[in-house]
Amino acid sequence: xxxxxxxxxxxxxxxxxxxxxxxxxxxxxxxxxxxxxxxxxxxxxxxxxxxxxxxxxxxxxxxxxxxxxxxxxxxxxxxxxxxxxxxxxxxxxxxxxxxxxxxxxxxxxxxxxxxxxxxxxxxxxxxxxxxxxxxxxxxxxxxxxxxxxxxxxxxxxxxxxxxxxxxxxxxxxxxxxxxxxxxxxxxxxxxxxxxxxxxxxxxxxxxxxxxxxxxxxxxxxxxxxxxxxxxxxxxxxxxxxxxxxxxxxxxxxxxxxxxxxxxxxxxxxxxxxxxxxxxx
Amino acid sequence: xxxxxxxxxxxxxxxxxxxxxxxxxxxxxxxxxxxxxxxxxxxxxxxxxxxxxxxxxxxxxxxxxxxxxxxxxxxxxxxxxxxxxxxxxxxxxxxxxxxxxxxxxxxxxxxxxxxxxxxxxxxxxxxxxxxxxxxxxxxxxxxxxxxxxxxxxxxxxxxxxxxxxxxxxxxxxxxxxxxxxxxxxxxxxxxxxxxxxxxxxxxxxxxxxxxxxxxxxxxxxxxxxxxxxxxxxxxxxxxxxxxxxxxxxxxxxxxxxxxxxxxxxxxxxxxxxxxxxxxx
Numbered sequence: 001x002x003x004x005x006x007x008x009x010x011x012x013x014x015x016x017x018x019x020x021x022x023x024x025x026x027x028x029x030x031x032x033x034x035x036x037x038x039x040x041x042x043x044x045x046x047x048x049x050x051x052x053x054x055x056x057x058x059x060x061x062x063x064x065x066x067x068x069x070x071x072x073x074x075x076x077x078x079x080x081x082x083x084x085x086x087x088x089x090x091x092x093x094x095x096x097x098x099x100x101x102x103x104x105x106x107x108x109x110x111x112x113x114x115x116x117x118x119x120x121x122x123x124x125x126x127x128x129x130x131x132x133x134x135x136x137x138x139x140x141x142x143x144x145x146x147x148x149x150x151x152x153x154x155x156x157x158x159x160x161x162x163x164x165x166x167x168x169x170x171x172x173x174x175x176x177x178x179x180x181x182x183x184x185x186x187x188x189x190x191x192x193x194x195x196x197x198x199x200x201x202x203x204x205x206x207x208x209x210x211x212x213x214x215x216x217x218x219x220x221x222x223x224x225x226x227x228x229x230x231x232x233x234x235x236x237x238x239x240x241x242x243x244x245x246x247x248x249x250x251x252x253x254x255x256x257x258x259x260x261x262x263x264x265x266x267x268x269x270x271x272x273x274x275x276x277x278x279x280x
Numbered sequence: 281x282x283x284x285x286x287x288x289x290x291x292x293x294x295x296x297x298x299x300x301x302x303x304x305x306x307x308x309x310x311x312x313x314x315x316x317x318x319x320x321x322x323x324x325x326x327x328x329x330x331x332x333x334x335x336x337x338x339x340x341x342x343x344x345x346x347x348x349x350x351x352x353x354x355x356x357x358x359x360x361x362x363x364x365x366x367x368x369x370x371x372x373x374x375x376x377x378x379x380x381x382x383x384x385x386x387x388x389x390x391x392x393x394x395x396x397x398x399x400x401x402x403x404x405x406x407x408x409x410x411x412x413x414x415x416x417x418x419x420x421x422x423x424x425x426x427x428x429x430x431x432x433x434x435x436x437x438x439x440x441x442x443x444x445x446x447x448x449x450x451x452x453x454x455x456x457x458x459x460x461x462x463x464x465x466x467x468x469x470x471x472x473x474x475x476x477x478x479x480x481x482x483x484x485x486x487x488x489x490x491x492x493x494x495x496x497x498x499x500x501x502x503x504x505x506x507x508x509x510x511x512x513x514x515x516x517x518x519x520x521x522x523x524x525x526x527x528x529x530x531x532x533x534x535x536x537x538x539x540x541x542x543x544x545x546x547x548x549x550x551x552x553x554x555x556x557x558x559x560x
Contacts, residue, residue: 056479084371092368092377185557192554198546199336203553209560266478273483274472280489
């Protein structure tokens with residue numbers, strides 16, 4: 001039994017309904033904010049140890065596995081905070097971070113997965129997608145950026161793509177950070193009230209708020225079509241930032257423990273090298 | 281006058297001789313290890329603030345400048361520790377890290393700067409090169425990996441390349457971490473003695489140790505040929521890790537203060553947006 005089993009409750013399974021998730025809640029976790037901060041700090045020690053072992057395998061050419069954290073959310077839900085406070089706690093040498101913005105003209109000329117595939121993590125790395133190929137069935141669907149039959153095609157294409165990635169050794173951890181529209185309003189208002197936060201605000205954020213129910217329906221469809229055995233979705237209530245960070249850390253820990261990376265065995269004769277070094 | 285002027289003493293100027301640098305020393309800094317740890321933690325707060333402003337400019341499309349930290353050193357001198365403990369303290373979203381290994385066949389088929397240019401930081405980012413184009417005039421020279429006339433050509437090519445990068449807004453901070461051969465021996469021996477450190481050891485490390493004086497001569501030539509006004513070298517004594525980390529942090533702070541990034545001014549009407557948001 002896995003120590004991180006409490007995050008199992010966040011996993012999207014049959015019959016999941018996004019509407020039923022309370023963004024204020026802290027499912028599976030029985031502590032409060034102070035406990036969460038303590039557990040996050042403790043988890044970071046474990047995360048660092050596992051990440052270093054995984055990275056060590058990459059340096060000796062023995063790594064076969066990688067982790068990919070896919071982060072999706074409405075604006076201001078806390079993706080940046082996850083990158084900063086969860087991923088930011090491990091050695092940057094072993095992390096590959098890709099932030100996907102609106103596609104460029106070159107990217108648009110290719111299949112929607114073209115730019116994604118190029119950013120998959122190498123063996124031994126923890127990859128993070130800050131937004132991802134799911135934008136192409138989220139904003140893509142809500143804003144009708146592609147014909148309906150193309151949107152429809154993409155769900156299966158995503159499943160096939162992720163199955164290939166998983167078969168190559170990538171543990172895919174898909175997370176939707178779920179905030180309530182009221183919480184988003186309060187966070188966006190804070191950005192407007194602080195000149196040092198204006199850069200984080202975009203008038204388009206309010207445009208997207210106005211179609212919040214359409215986004216929730218698009219997410220619901222994403223969960224129904226792409227929460228697979230091999231790459232399940234997790235919906236993380238995110239009104240409480242401390243909870244969301246802890247939950248994502250636990251999901252990463254579970255993925256790394258599943259890989260169970262080991263310190264590489266020396267491919268040289270340690271005693272011979274000690275003598276060579278001593279004589280040098 | 282810049283608060284970080286103490287690192288000026290590390291700058292390679294006319295008449296510099298690497299042989300004269302004591303790897304144990306802590307030039308320009310009058311504190312001890314505990315002071316260094318405290319100052320590093322304080323510096324991190326300032327570094328984060330500056331980095332966030334710089335990154336904010338990148339998000340609003342107003343960034344014109346970037347920072348590039350070039351790290352060169354003999355094995356085990358502490359490049360990884362700089363990445364981890366100095367660069368690792370800032371938001372990973374604003375950092376682009378490139379670790380240059382021995383070139384691939386594809387890279388070898390191009391000019392030595394081809395793979396380097398592709399990894400220059402975008403405006404608003406702090407780029408870090410863990411090894412760099414200087415390998416092509418260091419191991420390249422010591423191991424005669426290219427004809428002498430090609431090695432000779434590269435110094436001017438590097439200066440021209442860096443002048444272009446600087447003209448495009450990149451502040452180039454070039455650092456050689458300088459350890460003594462005795463310190464290296466002790467660090468490599470520790471790697472051999474600990475099974476969880478074996479992955480960091482490579483028998484080739486001892487081969488390179490055996491030509492230490494040749495490497496020091498190659499570095500001396502690098503300093504003489506490529507420590508320019510626009511992209512000067514800094515030699516950081518690195519036997520004391522705490523000092524090296526503090527010095528590199530100070531150099532980064534000086535570069536960022538020189539850029540003096542400002543919170544972007546809103547390109548929307550804040551009061552109008554508050555009303556739109558409130559009504560949404």
